[in-house]
Each structure stands twice: as C-alpha cells, then as structure tokens.
Amino acid sequence: MTLTVATWNINSVRLRINLVTRLLRQHQPDVLCLQETKTIDDFFPRKRFQELGYVHQAIRGQKGYHGVAILSRLPFARTDTREFCGKQDCRHMAVTLTNGIELHNVYVPAGGDIPDPNVNPKFAHKLDFLRELADIFETRTDRATPALLVGDLNVAPLPQDVWSHKQLLNVVSHTPVETELFGAAKAAFDWIDVSREFVPHEEKLYSWWSYRALDWEKSDRGRRLDHIWASPSLRGAAKTHAILKPLRGWKLASDHVPVLARFET
C-alpha cells in the first residue's frame, strides 16, 4: 500500500481553484482534504478536479461558511459525515478507501477571540468539539484499523508550534485548556502526530500565517494549526512529509498552507 495525502484549509475553493489545481499538478497526492470550502455542493467545482483525475469526491458544504471535501484518485468503499455538537455545520467528512484506510477530514471551530467559554459561545463550542473528537475514538475497539485524521484542527499544541509560546498562552489556539483537550483527543486513539515524527519538537513549525501581518514572511508569526494524525497501526508507515510554506507566498494565497505525507506499508 502507498498513499499520499494532503490537507489544506483553502479559504474558499471557488476563489482559489487555480491554486488547488497547481498543487495537484505539482505534488499529485492520491487524496486531497480541503477545509473552509465556503460553498454549497451545487457550486463546488467538481469538474476541475475530475479533469485532474480526482473523480472520487465526498463533499459537504454550506452557504458562506465552513465546508469540507475529500477529492481522491482512489475509490471509496464508503463515505460518512458526522454532525459534531448536534450542529448542522459542515466540519467533518470521512471516507474508507478500498485499500482499507479510514480517513477523517476535520475542521475544528476557530473559537473566536476571547478564551473563556462562559462569555464566548464560540470558544465553548470549540472545547465541546474537541471533547467529542476524543469521545468518538476513545470508545472504538477496532484499534487495528489503519486510519488517518487530518485537517485544520485550529490548535497549535506544542510550544514550538507558535512563534511565541509565552505570548500566545492566552490567545485562542494555544491556551492550556485547548492544548490539554487536544492532547486528550490525540491520546484517545493513540494518534501519531506525523509532522512531529519528521521535525523535532524543539524546532519551530507553522502551517498558518495571519493575513494581518504587513509582511507575513518577515514577521513570521506563524502557528501550526493543520495536522496529519496516523493510527498506531500505521506507525513507521509515513515515509515523507512536507509543509508547503512557499505556497503562503503565492498570489491570492490562503492563510493556511498544505500539509502532505506519504505512507507506505
């Protein structure tokens, strides 16, 4: 089995379809997981992906906000979507490939600005979402199933996943309550943090740079919000990994860059 997977918060798939096709041509992943597609399914540019060989498509979008999609050259045995926190927003899509790998594409709520669930319902939603993410896999008994969980998880868990650990401890995405719940979700299925299998914890590693910087590259105030998790049954299977930082410099860039990994068993 070989599988190359890519995840990218695209921040409007219709606006950036040309960037997506450039990524697919250059890197040719088998499967691409998108978040923040920001379109209803009727307007999703299915044909553009079909033309590039990504004929297997699992799409779940809504008007204006959120939205996830899995575009694949490999066929699906099944597709599934979950409504986290009892909400209808489109934040999860799962497929099982015919090679047996189960793939979850997740878009965790950003959580708003104020890191207090008592005054900020968006932050409360984010914490609930992370708890549910832990619960789903905690209760699963089929630990042998090869599985991947990728997406914009909107948490930078490690001190070196942000430009300043100290200055971001009270900033949503890096608060202790978030990183603890993130850790619990990760531990619930013994998920492997694939990016950190390749890059030591002591090294800075980011996948997102704010639009608000005058010069994103010069200030380099990034965060690692986008993740690829692999189940323990895939330990050692990840052979290559990349976070495509140069794409942040593309014209009309998303504020997130793609994360890629290649698995071989």
Place this chain on the structure above:
DNA sequence: ATGGTCGGTGTCCGA
C-alpha cells in the same frame, strides 16, 4: 496594548 486583512449570505460576521 493595539491593530492589522481576508472572504462571503458583504456596509456585518466569521476567521
């Protein structure tokens, strides 16, 4: 300590 920029259901909301 603050403000800064994006995209879309656009003169507001979510990120």
